[in-house]
Every structure is written in C-alpha cells, then in structure tokens.
Amino acid sequence: MAGETNLAEQLTSAFRGMSGTQRVMVVAISLTVLLALGGLGIWAGQETKGVLASNISSAEASSIVSQLDKMQVPYELSGDQRTILVPESKVGSLRLKFAGDGLLSGDKLGFEKLENAGLGTTDFSQKVIHRRAMEATLSKTIMSLQQVAEAQVHITPGSDSPFLTEKEDAKASVLLKLRGSRMLPDENTQAIVNLVAASVEGLKPDQVVVIDQFSRILSRTGRDPMVGASDSQKKVAREEEDHMVRRVTELLEPVVGIGKVRATAHVELDFDKVKINSETFDPQGQVERSVQQKDEKVQKRDAGAGVPGTASNVAPATAGATANVTESSEKKETTTNFEISKTVRAIEQATGSVKRVTLAVIVDHMSAWDKDAKGEPVQKFTARSAEELKKIRDQVSAAVGIQPKRGDELTVENMAFATLQVNPKEEADAKKQFWVDLGLKALPYAAWGVVGFIVFFMLFLPMLRRMSAAINRPTxxxxxxxxxxxxxxxxxGGGGGITxxxxxxxxxxxxxxxxxxxxxxxxxxxxxxxxxxxxxxxxxxxxxxxxxxxxxxxxxxxxxxxxx
Structure with missing residues (x-):
C-alpha cells in the first residue's frame, strides 16, 4: 500500500509540475486513448457474421428477410441483394429451419412435387411435373460436384409416333456455373453427359449439350468427328492436338510476343489395325546351286546281207568300219539350278497413326504506343508483311511436320486481336488507386501507432523521467x-584500511x-x-x-x- 501511495503521490506531483499546455495535452491524449480503447472493445465484442444464403433470387431473399425480421435476428444484405449474413453462431440453426420450411431450396424441388399432386391433376400436368422434378433432381446431383456452383437442366422428351418420320429422340441441355473461370475437364463433362443420358428414358449421350456461364460448349456433341471413337482414342487425339498447339505457341511467342498467337489443330488418327505380308525376289542376287550335264551320241550303220557263210558272219576290218556308216548324231544337255534371294515381310501397322492434320494459326498485329495531338498515349496497330507471314508459315510447317501429300492443311493469318493492351495511363492510374486503397486500409493502424507514439513521448516518458528524478533526489x-x-x-577496515x-x-x-x-x-x-x-x-x-x-x-x- 505504501508503494502504491508513493506512486500516486509521485504521479500527482509530476502532473502539478506541468505547465498549463502540458496538462491540456495530457488530458486530451488520455481521453483519446480511452475513447479508442472503448471503440476497440466494442468492435471486438461484436459477433462475426456468417453466410446464411448466397446466390439466391430476389423472391427467396425477400422471404428469408421477412422471417428474420419476425425472429428479430440481425442480418446484413450484400450490395447485389443475393447474399444474406447473420451472426455466425446462428447460421447452422437458421439454415436447418429455413431448409425445413423450403425457403432455401427455391423452386428446385425434386420428386417432392409429386407428393402435392391433387386428384384433379391431368395426365399432361403430371408429365410436366415429372419432367420438372427430373430436371431439379439432376440439377441437385450435378451441383454436388466440386467444380460446379450451380446447375440447370432442361429436358425435351422424345415424341413417340408409329411413323418413323415423325418420331423424335429425347434431348437435354445442361447449363453450368463453374467455380472460377477454368474450363471443366473432359472427364467431368462426359460424366455429366452420361449421368443425364442414363437418367432420362430414350436419351442418347450424343443428344446432350453442356455449356457453362461463359457460353463455352463443354460437350463435343455435334462438332466432333470422333463421336463414335472410344474414350482412349479421343484422349490420344486430344493429346496430339494439344502437343501440336503447344509447340506452335512456344515457337512463335518469343517472336511475336506473349499472348499474340492463337493456334488450333485437328488431327485425324487411323486406329485401323492393318497386317501386310510381302514376298520380294531379287533377280540380281542369284546363286548357282547345282549343274547337271548330259552327253548323247547316236550312229547308224547300213550293213549288206552278203553270201551266207563265213564271210558274212565275220566282222569287217577296222579300217573300213566307217565306210558303212550312213547316219550319226551327237547331243549335249547341261542343266544349271540357281537360288534367287527372296525377302518375306509381315508388316503390322500400329494403331493411332496420323492420317491427316489441319492447323490454323492467327497472329496478332504489331502494336506500339504513340502520342496523339493532345499528348495522350494511343495504341497503334500495324499489319505484318507477307514476307514475315511466309517465314512464320515455313517455321510452323517444319515444326509440326506438315505433309501436303498426306492431305495436311496449314493456314496462317494476320488479324488484330480484340483484347487490347493496357493503356499506360490507365495502368498508372490503377497502380495509384491500388496504393491509395492500401493506404486507406493501413490508415487506422498508422493512426493507432501515431497516437501510441504521442502518448508515450508526451505523457509516459516525462512522467517516467520525473519519477526517476524524484526517486533519486538526495534527502x-x-x-x-x-x-x-x-x-x-x-x-x-581498521587502521590499515583506506578511509x-x-x-x-x-x-x-x-x-x-x-x-x-x-x-x-x-x-x-x-x-x-x-x-x-x-x-x-x-x-x-x-x-x-x-x-x-x-x-x-x-x-x-x-x-x-x-x-x-
């Protein structure tokens, strides 16, 4: 208690020792600090808000707000009137209550609609209710996907008729609102197509169209020549096309500039399995295998009968043997067998070979910034020369391997892109606005720092100095x-010590x-x-x-x- 009393006396003494201006400053700073601390305490005591419902229609927002007013629950509405914020501790209970009352589901009731059908409901009405229930149920199922924020399904039932010319197949269209601007992967799109086709009787996958909020067609129905191909074959074709486009982009962007080239490729692949057997003979590569030689000599004599007896039966002398030969023949026959080289090939062509390639490349105009008569920056575009386009065409043709004999086509055009570059003045204004916004956000914290600095150096530091002086004052x-x-x-220390x-x-x-x-x-x-x-x-x-x-x-x- 003595220490506290002494400290209070010292503070009182220090305050009395101040001049009139210093006393006013101390009182003003003290009040400012107290008000700031009070405001900070009130702000910290406020409960954080949570999202009760978002992306809702005006009718849903009106119904929910009226219920919140009756329940006396504080709430906040966003600027677009599509998001409602309530105290975070009440978000869960309010969601359960409003979901039970049907306020958070809007018009997307599924087959629950059929439970409210009256006795006087016609067959046509039941069909319409059934179709709408199917659409709502499919929308809920598709919205369960992670990449999909909202989904809307429209089904056109097929018309059955005994005449083939009047029979129409069922059709369906799906509108997706994706989370972000990234395109939905092909696997997810195909999954949605198969889901819708399997849920509706008589609906084929090629009759389902899927688009997103940016009007991009996600399903390739009606514009893909490989509709009948399998998923693996489509994937191979897509990879080949993407690889070709990537090579063209990487080749041209360092030359024409980043974002100034667009390329689209279409690759036709041959997935037919072909087996070729060929047998080739080389007449120049003959080798002697065997030789067969045959000699034949024939002589005929005309010998008279003579007188019977010894003389006619005795052989004539040798010297006159040829005198009686009337006919002779000699025949030589040589047969040589050769082996001719023969090549037998069994060729089996791999599936997925490139059958035809079509490639379209668009290059942006050359752009440069200049000043107009008023000195304002203006962007000017200049078309590229024919010589430059020819060089680009030759480089692209060599990079992707265009073969005219195969029927490949390559088109290179110079067009001005619709997306213009950022105006330097606008860019500078945007940067300036960014720093202004950042400064406004940091201003409260800077003000708190300045207030603390002033309070410390004008109140606490002099008080500490006076307290230190009062404590160290000799008495x-x-x-x-x-x-x-x-x-x-x-x-x-005694006598021997130093006194x-x-x-x-x-x-x-x-x-x-x-x-x-x-x-x-x-x-x-x-x-x-x-x-x-x-x-x-x-x-x-x-x-x-x-x-x-x-x-x-x-x-x-x-x-x-x-x-x-």
Whole structure:
C-alpha cells in the first residue's frame, strides 16, 4: 500500500509540475486513448457474421428477410441483394429451419412435387411435373460436384409416333456455373453427359449439350468427328492436338510476343489395325546351286546281207568300219539350278497413326504506343508483311511436320486481336488507386501507432523521467545513511584500511544561503546576477569533482523545483 501511495503521490506531483499546455495535452491524449480503447472493445465484442444464403433470387431473399425480421435476428444484405449474413453462431440453426420450411431450396424441388399432386391433376400436368422434378433432381446431383456452383437442366422428351418420320429422340441441355473461370475437364463433362443420358428414358449421350456461364460448349456433341471413337482414342487425339498447339505457341511467342498467337489443330488418327505380308525376289542376287550335264551320241550303220557263210558272219576290218556308216548324231544337255534371294515381310501397322492434320494459326498485329495531338498515349496497330507471314508459315510447317501429300492443311493469318493492351495511363492510374486503397486500409493502424507514439513521448516518458528524478533526489536521511555506511566501512577496515571522507551534499536552500552571504559580503560587485551564476557554476564544478552522481541528482531536483 505504501508503494502504491508513493506512486500516486509521485504521479500527482509530476502532473502539478506541468505547465498549463502540458496538462491540456495530457488530458486530451488520455481521453483519446480511452475513447479508442472503448471503440476497440466494442468492435471486438461484436459477433462475426456468417453466410446464411448466397446466390439466391430476389423472391427467396425477400422471404428469408421477412422471417428474420419476425425472429428479430440481425442480418446484413450484400450490395447485389443475393447474399444474406447473420451472426455466425446462428447460421447452422437458421439454415436447418429455413431448409425445413423450403425457403432455401427455391423452386428446385425434386420428386417432392409429386407428393402435392391433387386428384384433379391431368395426365399432361403430371408429365410436366415429372419432367420438372427430373430436371431439379439432376440439377441437385450435378451441383454436388466440386467444380460446379450451380446447375440447370432442361429436358425435351422424345415424341413417340408409329411413323418413323415423325418420331423424335429425347434431348437435354445442361447449363453450368463453374467455380472460377477454368474450363471443366473432359472427364467431368462426359460424366455429366452420361449421368443425364442414363437418367432420362430414350436419351442418347450424343443428344446432350453442356455449356457453362461463359457460353463455352463443354460437350463435343455435334462438332466432333470422333463421336463414335472410344474414350482412349479421343484422349490420344486430344493429346496430339494439344502437343501440336503447344509447340506452335512456344515457337512463335518469343517472336511475336506473349499472348499474340492463337493456334488450333485437328488431327485425324487411323486406329485401323492393318497386317501386310510381302514376298520380294531379287533377280540380281542369284546363286548357282547345282549343274547337271548330259552327253548323247547316236550312229547308224547300213550293213549288206552278203553270201551266207563265213564271210558274212565275220566282222569287217577296222579300217573300213566307217565306210558303212550312213547316219550319226551327237547331243549335249547341261542343266544349271540357281537360288534367287527372296525377302518375306509381315508388316503390322500400329494403331493411332496420323492420317491427316489441319492447323490454323492467327497472329496478332504489331502494336506500339504513340502520342496523339493532345499528348495522350494511343495504341497503334500495324499489319505484318507477307514476307514475315511466309517465314512464320515455313517455321510452323517444319515444326509440326506438315505433309501436303498426306492431305495436311496449314493456314496462317494476320488479324488484330480484340483484347487490347493496357493503356499506360490507365495502368498508372490503377497502380495509384491500388496504393491509395492500401493506404486507406493501413490508415487506422498508422493512426493507432501515431497516437501510441504521442502518448508515450508526451505523457509516459516525462512522467517516467520525473519519477526517476524524484526517486533519486538526495534527502537528509539518504545523506545520513550514506555517511553512516561509509563510517561503518571505515571502522570495519581498521587502521590499515583506506578511509573515505564522506561527502556532505547540501540542499538547494543551503547553497542559495551561502551564495547570498557571499554576494552581500561583496557588495561592491556591480553585476550581482552574473556573480550569482559564477558562484553557482563554481559550486557545481566543485561538487562534480567530489561526487558526480550525487551532484547530478541534485541538479535534477533543482530543475523540478524550478518547474513548480
């Protein structure tokens, strides 16, 4: 309690020692701090708001707001009147209540509509209710996908007729509101198409069209020549097209600029499995395998009968043997067998080979910033020359491997893109506005910092200095205790110790009395004020040489007494 009383007395003494201006500043700063702390406490005590419903229609918002008014629940409406905020602790209970009352479901009731059908409902009405219930149920199911924020399904039932020419198939269209601007992947789109087709009787997948909020056709029904192809074949074709477009973009963007080239490719792949067997003979590569030679010699003689007896039966002499030959023949026959080299090939062509490629490339005009007559920046566009387009065409043809013999087509055109570059002035204004907004957001925090700085340096720091000076102010009791302590130290040290002479610190009144006595003694001095300052300076110098710390405390106490 003594410490608290002493602190209060010191604070009161410090406040009384201030001038009138300082007191007004202290009071004003104290009130500002109290008001700021009170506002901060009120702001911190407010309960955070949570989203009760978003992206709702005006009718739904009106119904929900009227119920909140009846329940006396505070709420906030967004600027577009499509989002309702309520205290976060009540979001769950209010959602359950309004969902049970049917206020959060809008007109998207599913087959619950059939439960309210009356006895007088016609067959046509039941069909319409059934169709709307089917559309609402499919919309709810599609909205359960992570990428889909909202979905709306429209079904056109097929018309059955005994005549084939009058029979129409069922059709369906799906409008999606995606989360963000990214395009829905093909797998998710195909899943939605299959879901809708399987849920509606007589509906084929190629009769389902899916679009998003940006009017982009997500399903390729009616414009894809590979409708009958399997998913794997479509995926291969898409990858080939994407790879070709990416190569063209990477090739041209460093030349014409980023975002100044657009390319679209269509690749026809041949997925037919073909097996070719070929047998080739090389007449120049013959090798002698075998040789067969046959010699044949025939001689015929005409020998007479003669006289029967020995002479006719005895062979004639050798010398005259040829004289009786009437016919002779000689025949030679040579047969040579050769082996001719033969090549047998069994070729099986891989599926997915490129059958035909069509590629369209659009290059933006050259653009440059210039100044008009008023000095305002203006963007000017210049068409590219035919020579430059020919170079671009040759480079693209070589990069993607265009083959005219295969029927490939390549088109390169120069057109001005609709998306213009940012005006430098507008860009500078946008940056300036960004920093202005950032400064406005940081202004409250900066104000708090300035207030804290002012409070510290104008209130707490002077108070701390005065408190420190008041605490360190020399008093007779402290001087006596200091003298007693030094005397005790001298007595404990004995005769052999070093005895320190106690310093007698006089109060301000004593010093002033001594100075007045000296001034009265020296009455002949013509300038008493100058003499007074000289004496005070001399006393301060003497005291500083003997005990600087004590003299510094004494000077601070003098200053405090003068301030009072």
């Amino acid at each position: 007779p009791m402290r001087v006596a205790s200091a003298e007693g302590g030094e005397a005790a130290m001298a007595g404990a 320190r002479k106690p310093v007698q610190v006089k109060s301000m009144s004593e010093i002033e009395a001594e100075i007045e006595a000296e001034l009265n003694a020296d009455a002949a001095f013509s300038a008493p004020e100058a003499r007074r300052r000289e004496l005070i300076k001399k006393r301060l110098q003497d005291g500083s040489n003997e005990d600087p710390e004590t003299m510094a405390s004494l000077v601070r106490s003098w200053l405090l007494e003068e301030g009072r």
